[in-house]
Amino acid sequence: MTNKESNLDKWLKKNVNQVTDLKNSKPEKKSTFRKFFKKNTNSKGVKLIFLGGLNEVGKNMMAIEYKQDIIIIDMGLLFPSEDMLGVDYIVSDTTYLEKNKEKIRGVLITHGHLDHIGGISYMAPKLDNPKFYSLKLTNGLITKQLKEKKLQKHVKVIDVKPREKFKLGVFDITFFRVNHSIPDSCGIAINTPEGLIVHTGDFKFDATPADGVQADYDFIKKLGEQGVTVLMSDSTNSTKPGKAISEKIVGDSLEDIINNTDGRIIIACFSSLIGRMQQIIDAAKKNNRKIFVSGRSMTNNIEIAYKLGYLKYPKGMIQKLKSSGNESHKSNALILTTGSQGESLSALTRMAFNDHPHLKIIKSDTVVFSSSPIVGNERAVTAVLNEIVKTGAKVITNSNMDVHTTGHGYVEDLKSMLEYIKPKHFIPVHGEYYHRAAHKDLAINSNIPEKNIHLLENGEIVELTDQKVYKSKQTVPSEYVLVDNQTHKLSTIANHIVSERQAMSLNGVIVINVVLKKKDMKPQRIYTQSHGFIYMHETKKLLGIINKEAENVFKLGVKSKGKKPETYEIEKAIKQHIDKIITKKIQRRPLIVPLVTLI
Numbered sequence: 001m002t003n004k005e006s007n008l009d010k011w012l013k014k015n016v017n018q019v020t021d022l023k024n025s026k027p028e029k030k031s032t033f034r035k036f037f038k039k040n041t042n043s044k045g046v047k048l049i050f051l052g053g054l055n056e057v058g059k060n061m062m063a064i065e066y067k068q069d070i071i072i073i074d075m076g077l078l079f080p081s082e083d084m085l086g087v088d089y090i091v092s093d094t095t096y097l098e099k100n101k102e103k104i105r106g107v108l109i110t111h112g113h114l115d116h117i118g119g120i121s122y123m124a125p126k127l128d129n130p131k132f133y134s135l136k137l138t139n140g141l142i143t144k145q146l147k148e149k150k151l152q153k154h155v156k157v158i159d160v161k162p163r164e165k166f167k168l169g170v171f172d173i174t175f176f177r178v179n180h181s182i183p184d185s186c187g188i189a190i191n192t193p194e195g196l197i198v199h200t201g202d203f204k205f206d207a208t209p210a211d212g213v214q215a216d217y218d219f220i221k222k223l224g225e226q227g228v229t230v231l232m233s234d235s236t237n238s239t240k241p242g243k244a245i246s247e248k249i250v251g252d253s254l255e256d257i258i259n260n261t262d263g264r265i266i267i268a269c270f271s272s273l274i275g276r277m278q279q280i281i282d283a284a285k286k287n288n289r290k291i292f293v294s295g296r297s298m299t300n301n302i303e304i305a306y307k308l309g310y311l312k313y314p315k316g317m318i319q320k321l322k323s324s325g326n327e328s329h330k331s332n333a334l335i336l337t338t339g340s341q342g343e344s345l346s347a348l349t350r351m352a353f354n355d356h357p358h359l360k361i362i363k364s365d366t367v368v369f370s371s372s373p374i375v376g377n378e379r380a381v382t383a384v385l386n387e388i389v390k391t392g393a394k395v396i397t398n399s400n401m402d403v404h405t406t407g408h409g410y411v412e413d414l415k416s417m418l419e420y421i422k423p424k425h426f427i428p429v430h431g432e433y434y435h436r437a438a439h440k441d442l443a444i445n446s447n448i449p450e451k452n453i454h455l456l457e458n459g460e461i462v463e464l465t466d467q468k469v470y471k472s473k474q475t476v477p478s479e480y481v482l483v484d485n486q487t488h489k490l491s492t493i494a495n496h497i498v499s500e501r502q503a504m505s506l507n508g509v510i511v512i513n514v515v516l517k518k519k520d521m522k523p524q525r526i527y528t529q530s531h532g533f534i535y536m537h538e539t540k541k542l543l544g545i546i547n548k549e550a551e552n553v554f555k556l557g558v559k560s561k562g563k564k565p566e567t568y569e570i571e572k573a574i575k576q577h578i579d580k581i582i583t584k585k586i587q588r589r590p591l592i593v594p595l596v597t598l599i
Contacts, residue, residue, distance in 0.1 A: 069169025181407025195229030210275025295338030342380030
């Protein structure tokens with residue numbers, strides 16, 4: 001008997017009752033048996049399913065599947081671009097996972113940034129609230145998010161430790177430490193029936209990290225010695241040569257500012273930079289400065305980190321800005337705030353535009369941006385900078401002093417990871433296409449054969465079968481799923497609403513009112529209105545042309561499924577025709593809204 005036959009025999013024994021029931025069912029159910037048999041014998045390999053984090057910096061999420069077991073890595077969100085009006089966040093499409101949720105054994109989270117945990121409260125209920133596994137601080141941040149959505153009783157969050165081995169389905173899992181811009185950041189090693197898979201998470205190598213905890217070099221090198229079938233590695237800074245500066249250098253710069261500045265200091269940074277906050281706290285303590293915190297996420301994260309032991313400071317040293325009274329106006333005050341990215345409702349932006357209820361920036365202040373603008377946020381950050389400079393306050397940014405460093409490795413870090421791991425196959429993840437293409441070139445220079453490097457798109461799958469690794473012909477849905485700020489619920493339908501908002505914001509809206517006689521569906525009256533439409537001398541004339549062209553739609557005839565066209569068919573025909581006419585005449589595309597009334 002061949003090996004294949006013995007495997008089949010084992011499978012039949014294991015599923016004998018279910019198979020017998022299907023075989024003995026009525027003739028019309030024979031096809032069900034064939035589908036069942038085919039489904040459970042064909043997919044023998046491991047599938048790497050990419051749901052987010054490719055062609056974008058954000059909404060990181062993927063799944064690994066083997067027969068009846070699925071594990072998920074990360075469940076993040078993406079912040080919308082400026083033109084995605086009214087959208088709060090974007091998350092990954094979970095259609096495939098929803099259809100296979102009975103297979104999900106757990107979710108592994110690499111670290112606590114929103115682009116890795118921000119989608120949990122939206123997606124977990126759709127997947128029957130699977131268990132989440134990560135390190136203590138990450139789980140503390142996840143728990144806070146779940147409490148805000150009243151999900152903490154439904155979702156179980158489990159603490160794991162670096163190098164601790166545990167099993168989910170057929171997968172043997174070990175988290176290992178890496179350096180990033182938030183404590184408890186990890187990569188994940190996953191032993192599968194088709195070989196060892198390693199996911200780095202977001203990482204860099206820092207000899208002097210802010211929290212004093214280095215990456216686990218020994219474990220990473222040991223993985224390489226074991227033989228790694230597939231490595232998935234962070235590509236965010238793959239185009240930047242050299243090494244990123246250490247957090248110690250940033251800490252020294254901030255300490256220098258705090259030591260040598262007379263007057264109040266305002267420092268804006270990401271609320272997740274727990275290690276940097278400790279550096280600021282230590283320098284403030286030496287200089288007898290009190291710290292006042294502004295911004296909801298900053299306040300929450302400091303409370304969580306303090307409670308879990310990741311931040312240490314004397315009682316009473318840190319207070320909320322809103323309850324500080326006149327203390328925050330004194331020259332020894334240090335304000336720690338959100339808003340480093342110019343977010344419109346953030347604490348720093350409101351301070352800059354003199355709209356903050358508890359603080360006004362004055363000439364004697366020093367404002368430090370301990371951050372760099374994320375791509376797409378440059379204009380917003382510049383607007384805030386301009387307003388702060390107008391007050392006469394001194395501004396310090398990363399362009400004139402080392403007050404920020406990245407959490408993502410530059411070229412030398414990425415090369416080191418490739419050399420330590422020595423993977424047979426490599427998949428660059430986390431980044432735009434050009435980031436990942438640059439990472440591919442680094443891998444080729446690290447002696448990984450080009451044919452073994454896979455540049456993928458969201459929705460694509462890599463399969464590991466019988467020592468072979470290849471891109472599957474199968475794909476899964478990977479649409480943008482939007483969280484709209486009107487409902488705070490998930491929607492794929494919202495895509496067309498965003499398009500309509502964009503059209504209105506750029507070129508206004510034209511409303512075509514058509515009154516039809518119900519008996520013969522002939523137009524009795526057509527009149528057009530415009531709102532937000534760019535004024536021109538010819539506007540009246542153009543609206544007249546639109547009226548006539550709307551009437552022409554009826555002369556040309558409206559395609560209909562029935563004898564008489566339905567209202568929606570008429571509106572669609574008018575919209576398509578008028579859109580072409582307006583585009584041709586004025587090279588603009590306002591939102592066209594036909595309204596048909598029957599009398």
